[in-house]
Amino acid sequence: xxxxxxxxxxxxxxxxxxxxxxxxxxxxxxxxxxxxxxxxxxxxxxxxxxxxxxxxxxxxxxxxxxxxxxxxxxxxxxxxxxxxxxxxxxxxxxxxxxxxxxxxxxxxxxxxxxxxxxxxxxxxxxxxxxxxxxxxxxxxxxxxxxxxxxxxxxxxxxxxxxxxxxxxxxxxxxxxxxxxxxxxxxxxxxxxxxxxxxxxxxxxxxxxxxx
Numbered sequence: 001x002x003x004x005x006x007x008x009x010x011x012x013x014x015x016x017x018x019x020x021x022x023x024x025x026x027x028x029x030x031x032x033x034x035x036x037x038x039x040x041x042x043x044x045x046x047x048x049x050x051x052x053x054x055x056x057x058x059x060x061x062x063x064x065x066x067x068x069x070x071x072x073x074x075x076x077x078x079x080x081x082x083x084x085x086x087x088x089x090x091x092x093x094x095x096x097x098x099x100x101x102x103x104x105x106x107x108x109x110x111x112x113x114x115x116x117x118x119x120x121x122x123x124x125x126x127x128x129x130x131x132x133x134x135x136x137x138x139x140x141x142x143x144x145x146x147x148x149x150x151x152x153x154x155x156x157x158x159x160x161x162x163x164x165x166x167x168x169x170x171x172x173x174x175x176x177x178x179x180x181x182x183x184x185x186x187x188x189x190x191x192x193x194x195x196x197x198x199x200x201x202x203x204x205x206x207x208x209x210x211x
Contacts, residue, residue: 006037007046010031011057011060015100016034017030017031019103023054027050028042054116055120058120061093065093068093072085080176082131082133083129083176084172090128091155094159095159098160105157121152125145125148126145128152129144147179151176155175
């Protein structure tokens, strides 16, 4: 068994422990007490402690989402529909370990985990946009991710606090419908901005005519 498989095996052991005790500094020690791995061995494989295990778990969710999304015929859908399908897929994957997700989300909300939470929120929404086929490189690249980060966070809060995934999906549809109007608003603002010099010129000519 190679080192990555051993690390993955330990991470799977960690999931069971976290459901009961949460993410904490004693995680590696607790794993060693209930598995075939010694604490010293686990510490060597995860030198940054339990947060390295946590990061590995968060990456696993993204990887599973990416792999499972290949089974969806996204190309036939509009972009906002692709986003919706990908998030629904992610919710269904997470619903299998909902207690673990609940513990993880609450842990990431701690002020001391702000950087870790921010980094992984960005990684998640960036991956969702990548799967959806986003290839923007301008300001829209960041605005799309900021908007989706807000939607996704709200959806996760609802997801972990409600038993019905269908209710969460319904809320997701409402949020995405609302934010889908943003590009139209931006275009109207852009058109108004572009027309502004003409409006000024017309006003100037009108003023001269009155004189």
